[in-house]
Amino acid sequence: MDYPGNLFVVAAPSGAGKSSLVKALLELDSHLVVSISHTTRAPRGQEQEGREYYFIDDATFREKISRGDFLEHAEVHGNRYGTSRAEVEKRIAGGEDVILEIDYQGALQIKQIFPNAVLIFILPPSWDELAQRLTRRGEDHPEVIAERLKNARIEVAQARHFDFVIINALFETALFDLKAIVHSQRLKYAALRRSKPSVFAALNLD
Ligand SMILES: Nc1nc2c(ncn2[C@@H]2O[C@H](COP(=O)(O)OP(=O)(O)O)[C@@H](O)[C@H]2O)c(=O)[nH]1
Ligand SMILES: Nc1ncnc2c1ncn2[C@@H]1O[C@H](COP(=O)(O)OP(=O)(O)O)[C@@H](O)[C@H]1O
16 A cells, blocks of 8 residues: 655745755655755856756746646745645655755645645754854855845744744754654654554544
8 A cells, every 4th residue: 555755844044054954864864855946046056957946937937837837836035936746746646755945935835735744944043143154155145145134034933833943053963853853754654554444544644
């Protein structure tokens, strides 16, 4: 009997360390795949088409919305981002665990569609450290950084709607916490799947 995979959603203010944590988690966990989003943002220096994002223009993005290609989409820091419906649905149906690295607006849309999705919010240890990380990353112009820091206040206020909050002070500790959340979700469903079929059906999980 095949069971659908788990869905994990990781959101954070820009610079909190979300991409670094997800990348490290993926290297340790061969059962997890990340969904590559589409965006209208311009690629950064090291970014590659189809690796970090699919980079598309605004007209293509609008076309994809009208075709229903996105599971969710949102405008973030003045650019548009969307999650591919086909990719996520196919992988989950195939039993793979999928991780989405998206903003809080997208995360809340996903929770409506997949109530069992696990929503994880990553917080920086302080505002000062967040600003330093964005500057040290050295990828964005100062005005882009300023906008991201301004938006961070709004984003952080949404953390209470998430299932888990991780403070990314020490990287290895935050990674450990992330792994523990993924592991516990797997244990939860593994236990249910081993239980009697009637129990499983009553829980509406099949
Ligand atoms: N709603 C939504 N947000 C996304 C998606 N892909 C990326 N984002 C979010 O858009 C925001 C900006 O991402 P990005 O431009 O890569 O900047 P970064 O967060 O500073 O690395 C982040 O909060 C991402 O999580 C998506 O498919 N949907
Ligand atoms: N725990 C940490 N301590 C110090 N620097 C970190 C930590 N986590 C991430 N960083 C650094 O902070 C910067 C922003 O991280 P990144 O993963 O790009 O953030 P996000 O994807 O949330 O925008 C990167 O230069 C990264 O190497």
